[in-house]
Amino acid sequence: TLMIVFLISSLVLYIISLMLTTELTHTSTMDAQEVETVWTILPAVILILIALPSLRILYMMDEITTPTLTLKTMGHQWYWSYEYTDYENLCFDSYMTPPLELDPGELRLLEVDNRVVLPTEMSIRMLISSEDVLHSWTVPSLGVKTDAIPGRLNQATLMTSRPGIYYGQCSEICGA
Amino acid sequence: MSEVRAQKPPPGKWWTPPFDPRFPNQNQTRNCYQNFLDYHRCQKTMKRRGKSAQPCEYYFRVYHSLCPISWVQRWNDQIKEGTFAGKI
Numbered sequence: 001t002l003m004i005v006f007l008i009s010s011l012v013l014y015i016i017s018l019m020l021t022t023e024l025t026h027t028s029t030m031d032a033q034e035v036e037t038v039w040t041i042l043p044a045v046i047l048i049l050i051a052l053p054s055l056r057i058l059y060m061m062d063e064i065t066t067p068t069l070t071l072k073t074m075g076h077q078w079y080w081s082y083e084y085t086d087y088e089n090l091c092f093d094s095y096m097t098p099p100l101e102l103d104p105g106e107l108r109l110l111e112v113d114n115r116v117v118l119p120t121e122m123s124i125r126m127l128i129s130s131e132d133v134l135h136s137w138t139v140p141s142l143g144v145k146t147d148a149i150p151g152r153l154n155q156a157t158l159m160t161s162r163p164g165i166y167y168g169q170c171s172e173i174c175g176a
Numbered sequence: 177m178s179e180v181r182a183q184k185p186p187p188g189k190w191w192t193p194p195f196d197p198r199f200p201n202q203n204q205t206r207n208c209y210q211n212f213l214d215y216h217r218c219q220k221t222m223k224r225r226g227k228s229a230q231p232c233e234y235y236f237r238v239y240h241s242l243c244p245i246s247w248v249q250r251w252n253d254q255i256k257e258g259t260f261a262g263k264i
Contacts, residue, residue, distance in 0.1 A: 072244055085245065
């Protein structure tokens, strides 16, 4: 890496010295008013065009909706346990299927023994916490990633528009 | 503590704790804890006045939905032992 640093700095210094020690001079008028205006205004307009939808999405992310179901998930070393307690006390553990026990066609390191089943097209409140150390619950295809912190209950909102199987992996270093 | 079955809504009616404006952010720890406390305080007050504890069932449903089972068990054990830190 140091070689690359030396290479680049020597190249830059050489170009600077070339610029400073030339005998050529620009004799025509140095008037670049038009092009300067254009290349100042145009990027500003482009940035505004990018910023407005971006801000709209940012505020949309904080939208308050009343969920229809609450699902709690507790992180453990090294499995997740899920609790559906709106009606009955339904809780189960979900371990990753070891690679040797996979059926053909199943995805390595993603399949679990007990999957979480959720209804589609309904806003679901996820409450995520941990029983021991830091973990992180994520389902990338649903745009959810929330840290599981012992002693703290983090809320995330989920909504699936299509039926299907969605996978996720723990996203926080959680032990040897 | 009342049976959850007694609180089951009629079929076709979903129930999950609604948005609570006192706890609008991501951290819902206090939401769970506050409802747990409110339930026990409500029960205690209603018993003291000799009234039915039916209105307290809302708090029960909310904390039952929000609080992790292990937390509730731990708090209930602490209440039984008299070591619960909250004011009930």
